[in-house]
Amino acid sequence: MKRNLKYDVVVVGGGSAGIAAAIGAKKSGKSVILIERSSFLGGQATNANVASYCGFFTHGKEPQQIIGGVGQMLLEKLAALGKYNGYKISTMGNAIIPLESESLKFALDELITENEVDVLLYCTLIKAYTKENKIISIECIDDEGNLFIEGSSFVDASGDGNLAYLAGAEIVFGNPGGTIQMATSVMRIGNFDMNLDLSPEVIKKAVTSAKRDGFKNISKDSGIIFKTESDGFAILPSVKVDSLDCKTLTACEINTRKQAHKYMEIFQKYIPGMENCTLITTGPKLGIRETRHIIGKYTLTGNEVLNAVKNKNSIARGAWPCENHKKAEKMAEYMWVKDDDYYDIPIDILISKNISNLWSAGRTVSSDPIAFASVRVMGISFGTGHAAGVGAAYMAEHNDINVQDIREELKKQGAFI
Numbered sequence: 001m002k003r004n005l006k007y008d009v010v011v012v013g014g015g016s017a018g019i020a021a022a023i024g025a026k027k028s029g030k031s032v033i034l035i036e037r038s039s040f041l042g043g044q045a046t047n048a049n050v051a052s053y054c055g056f057f058t059h060g061k062e063p064q065q066i067i068g069g070v071g072q073m074l075l076e077k078l079a080a081l082g083k084y085n086g087y088k089i090s091t092m093g094n095a096i097i098p099l100e101s102e103s104l105k106f107a108l109d110e111l112i113t114e115n116e117v118d119v120l121l122y123c124t125l126i127k128a129y130t131k132e133n134k135i136i137s138i139e140c141i142d143d144e145g146n147l148f149i150e151g152s153s154f155v156d157a158s159g160d161g162n163l164a165y166l167a168g169a170e171i172v173f174g175n176p177g178g179t180i181q182m183a184t185s186v187m188r189i190g191n192f193d194m195n196l197d198l199s200p201e202v203i204k205k206a207v208t209s210a211k212r213d214g215f216k217n218i219s220k221d222s223g224i225i226f227k228t229e230s231d232g233f234a235i236l237p238s239v240k241v242d243s244l245d246c247k248t249l250t251a252c253e254i255n256t257r258k259q260a261h262k263y264m265e266i267f268q269k270y271i272p273g274m275e276n277c278t279l280i281t282t283g284p285k286l287g288i289r290e291t292r293h294i295i296g297k298y299t300l301t302g303n304e305v306l307n308a309v310k311n312k313n314s315i316a317r318g319a320w321p322c323e324n325h326k327k328a329e330k331m332a333e334y335m336w337v338k339d340d341d342y343y344d345i346p347i348d349i350l351i352s353k354n355i356s357n358l359w360s361a362g363r364t365v366s367s368d369p370i371a372f373a374s375v376r377v378m379g380i381s382f383g384t385g386h387a388a389g390v391g392a393a394y395m396a397e398h399n400d401i402n403v404q405d406i407r408e409e410l411k412k413q414g415a416f417i
């Protein structure tokens with residue numbers, strides 16, 4: 001049986017950006033469908049063990065919240081479940097929101113249902129149909145076969161620019177200079193003394209001793225172990241992902257899982273208090289920081305981010321430091337936003353340069369390598385996602401955009417701009 005659906009706004013990807021886009025478009029009065037290939041929402045927060053929201057606050061002594069709107073709606077939901085009561089300060093001095101993935105999955109189910117967004121899990125985008133530089137419909141697959149979804153405007157919140165790629169939008173894989181951020185398999189670990197000092201210096205000492213004793217084929221010399229109340233997340237086994245084909249990804253998954261088991265041996269053998277430490281889970285998927293970027297009408301620059309530049313066409317704010325995971329063996333390099341201020345995110349970085357009804361959100365937005373190192377985090381992805389959804393809804397109605405009208409609607413929906 002042929003299955004055909006029709007919506008004003010079609011959102012691909014149910015991570016931070018896609019959820020915000022779908023709810024933003026719905027609150028703008030449009031019919032919306034959100035498709036997600038996993039069995040749950042949340043994106044990398046739930047499918048790659050990424051256990052904290054970064055980017056909701058500015059840096060500094062008195063962090064200010066810069067993401068509202070749909071992001072704030074989720075924080076309220078988590079607070080009602082007893083899973084959010086303000087930010088915590090991370091090892092690097094940033095304001096972050098620790099997450100517990102099962103509560104997050106549940107909160108997102110509730111949020112999306114209460115906002116009456118139609119959502120299809122287990123639904124994978126496989127093809128896009130275009131006419132005169134516009135996407136007309138997409139084709140998706142589940143275990144019963146194919147389904148077709150027509151739309152007026154489309155949001156690519158797939159993290160990897162999958163819709164843009166299939167629609168023939170201008171994209172770049174990594175960066176023109178050949179640089180790309182490393183991928184990391186985040187290890188959830190348990191059964192260790194929670195009072196232990198697990199600073200990067202302690203990890204470095206353990207890895208150095210292990211290498212001296214002949215441990216091989218591990219990437220990072222040191223890394224972060226982020227402690228929660230009852231367990232921890234070790235951010236160490238890393239790899240370069242230079243293609244999204246299944247052969248490459250299979251090799252990367254096997255490589256980093258192997259590394260995870262070696263790091264476990266190192267923790268158990270070289271860090272007193274971790275002798276009985278256990279690996280609870282990796283992933284379930286490898287955490288991929290960077291692949292395709294959609295080339296927008298404008299590209300956000302590192303200069304604008306680092307100098308906290310403001311813009312009259314702003315549709316969201318960012319303040320996370322530029323956190324660049326350049327090398328598999330090294331920890332991230334940080335560059336800080338001037339005066340602990342925020343920068344503005346102009347609307348044109350969300351709109352495809354050559355496919356007129358395609359919006360990007362989250363980690364696919366048009367940004368140079370330095371700007372990307374900041375704008376990619378999940379708090380800011382809620383901001384760009386919300387704006388892309390409201391923009392796509394406006395475009396579905398007017399077949400055009402008016403930035404000031406979109407800004408007004410975003411403000412009405414509680415966004416901080």
Ligand SMILES: Cc1cc2nc3c(=O)[nH]c(=O)nc-3n(C[C@H](O)[C@H](O)[C@H](O)COP(=O)(O)OP(=O)(O)OC[C@H]3O[C@@H](n4cnc5c(N)ncnc54)[C@H](O)[C@@H]3O)c2cc1C
Nearest residue numbers: 013015016017037043044054125158159287288362363378
């Ligand atoms: C190891 C690691 C650590 C990180 N640490 C942090 C951190 O501590 N805090 C933080 O805020 N950020 C962190 N980040 C960055 C952050 O996780 C991502 O940049 C963020 O998740 C981007 O959000 P998104 O919604 O754009 O994409 P994603 O979260 O990647 O979501 C995209 C969604 O689209 C779906 N999808 C993709 N293709 C298809 C398709 N064809 N059909 C249907 N669905 C599809 C995917 O299944 C996924 O659910 C980290 C990233 C990594 C890899």
